[in-house]
Amino acid sequence: MTLPEGFEEKYRKLLGSDAAAFLASFDQPAAAGFRVNPLHHATSQAPAIPWSQWGHYGKVVGTSLAHIAGNVYSQEPSAQFVGTVAAPRPGERVLDLCAAPGGKSTHLGSFMQQQGLLVANEINAGRARVLSSNIERFGLTNTLVTNSDPAHLAARLPEAFDRILIDAPCSGEGMFRKDPDAMSYWTPDYPVKCAERQREIVAEAVKMLRPGGILVYSTCTFAPEEDEQIIAWATANLGLSVVPIDKPAGIADGRPEWANGDPMLKETARLWPQRLDGEGHFVAKLQKAGAGKVAMGPLVEPVRLNRTQQQDFAAFEKATFKQPLNLPKTLNRDTLATLPVGTPALAGIHLLRTGLTLGTFKKGRFEPAHALATALSPAMFQTVVSVSADEFTRYRHGETLSRPALTKKQTVLLTYEGSGFALGKAVGGTIKNAYPKGLRI
Numbered sequence: 452m453t454l455p456e457g458f459e460e461k462y463r464k465l466l467g468s469d470a471a472a473f474l475a476s477f478d479q480p481a482a483a484g485f486r487v488n489p490l491h492h493a494t495s496q497a498p499a500i501p502w503s504q505w506g507h508y509g510k511v512v513g514t515s516l517a518h519i520a521g522n523v524y525s526q527e528p529s530a531q532f533v534g535t536v537a538a539p540r541p542g543e544r545v546l547d548l549c550a551a552p553g554g555k556s557t558h559l560g561s562f563m564q565q566q567g568l569l570v571a572n573e574i575n576a577g578r579a580r581v582l583s584s585n586i587e588r589f590g591l592t593n594t595l596v597t598n599s600d601p602a603h604l605a606a607r608l609p610e611a612f613d614r615i616l617i618d619a620p621c622s623g624e625g626m627f628r629k630d631p632d633a634m635s636y637w638t639p640d641y642p643v644k645c646a647e648r649q650r651e652i653v654a655e656a657v658k659m660l661r662p663g664g665i666l667v668y669s670t671c672t673f674a675p676e677e678d679e680q681i682i683a684w685a686t687a688n689l690g691l692s693v694v695p696i697d698k699p700a701g702i703a704d705g706r707p708e709w710a711n712g713d714p715m716l717k718e719t720a721r722l723w724p725q726r727l728d729g730e731g732h733f734v735a736k737l738q739k740a741g742a743g744k745v746a747m748g749p750l751v752e753p754v755r756l757n758r759t760q761q762q763d764f765a766a767f768e769k770a771t772f773k774q775p776l777n778l779p780k781t782l783n784r785d786t787l788a789t790l791p792v793g794t795p796a797l798a799g800i801h802l803l804r805t806g807l808t809l810g811t812f813k814k815g816r817f818e819p820a821h822a823l824a825t826a827l828s829p830a831m832f833q834t835v836v837s838v839s840a841d842e843f844t845r846y847r848h849g850e851t852l853s854r855p856a857l858t859k860k861q862t863v864l865l866t867y868e869g870s871g872f873a874l875g876k877a878v879g880g881t882i883k884n885a886y887p888k889g890l891r892i
């Protein structure tokens with residue numbers, strides 16, 4: 452691989468005797484990995500990634516059942532160490548500030564077990580839509596997806612989180628093997644420019660962290676300007692201190708000598724492609740000074756549906772589920788969703804997703820949302836229709852299926868090999884296609 456001008460020289464100086472192995476690693480193929488979804492009780496026989504509870508080596512095919520049903524999430528192996536370090540507890544209030552396309556958010560959600568609140572935020576509108584659809588496919592129901600810049604969010608959510616992850620936009624040196632295009636942006640001063648933006652993001656994030664809260668900072672770059680030097684700056688200026696990270700074999704210490712020499716920087720983590728099977732990452736765990744609870748601020752109140760809405764939703768619930776869902780709900784125009792506990796009122800912030808999208812009120816009926824298929828257990832549905840491999844493919848093309856025994860009009864869950872992947876509308880022996888047009892293949 453032809454590396455950008457100035458890159459080799461920089462790392463030969465920094466790494467000394469380790470530089471040859473580091474530079475040679477760019478001629479090796481990229482490492483592929485995925486995580487299984489514990490919310491779906493998914494498992495895999497593929498070789499395990501030692502530093503990631505649900506991680507395995509291997510490639511996920513986008514058209515596979517595992518992907519479509521949200522049983523797996525494709526994520527490069529070293530990136531999985533970030534979630535392992537962040538490891539939020541169920542019930543916490545957590546912010547993933549730079550979240551798209553959702554690798555780390557779905558990992559954080561796996562730890563949280565649908566309890567507490569996860570705010571997955573992305574500044575770029577197009578990427579926020581991808582994030583939202585990945586959160587839906589993975590079946591997270593305790594998550595808000597927002598599209599905001601860190602300063603706007605910080606102005607509305609002071610000290611509102613127990614734990615914040617900044618998976619920072621960076622110079623992406625750890626992406627060179629996977630996406631050689633990443634090299635076209637790289638110049639010797641690119642890391643310094645990225646560091647400016649990273650300092651701004653960290654400064655805003657700290658405002659949103661409760662006293663004593665945990666901030667995890669990560670990049671997929673090797674540049675000390677964006678790694679140890681950011682942490683040195685943050686600890687000197689923002690009232691943060693470094694918390695040691697447990698490092699499984701193969702994961703290296705941070706390099707104090709590449710920043711201000713503070714020995715605590717050793718407690719950050721570096722994942723090098725020449726030392727392990729992964730693309731490379733930097734991870735630091737920090738704690739804000741003091742101790743205190745999250746500031747809850749004004750919360751969104753659960754909606755009180757009008758009489759017609761109540762009747763329409765109750766009729767849908769009764770015909771579809773074995774038991775009513777019985778969860779607080781929120782209504783955005785005509786779209787009904789569950790309301791995660793502690794959802795903050797976010798005036799002026801673009802909200803793409805709240806909890807589990809249930810569906811939309813249409814004239815005289817309730818139209819269920821596709822999200823129900825990948826978020827709810829098949830055991831909750833009154834009627835589950837198991838499909839063949841051929842039907843699985845045809846349904847995703849948009850075709851109807853024949854089930855002569857299903858004469859009653861109702862929403863059914865379609866499963867393939869036991870995993871829910873779509874809703875269908877049974878009527879008169881046919882299952883009409885309810886697979887979202889945007890997902891059809």
Ligand SMILES: C[S@@+](CC[C@H](N)C(=O)[O-])C[C@H]1O[C@@H](n2cnc3c(N)ncnc32)[C@H](O)[C@@H]1O
Nearest residue numbers: 549550551552553554555574575578618619620
């Ligand atoms: C490394 S990516 C995040 C990857 C994601 N955490 C995952 O695991 O799938 C960094 C993200 O930060 C976003 N970003 C860019 N500039 C930003 C800024 N000034 N503030 C916050 N986020 C920004 C990018 O759009 C990008 O989606």
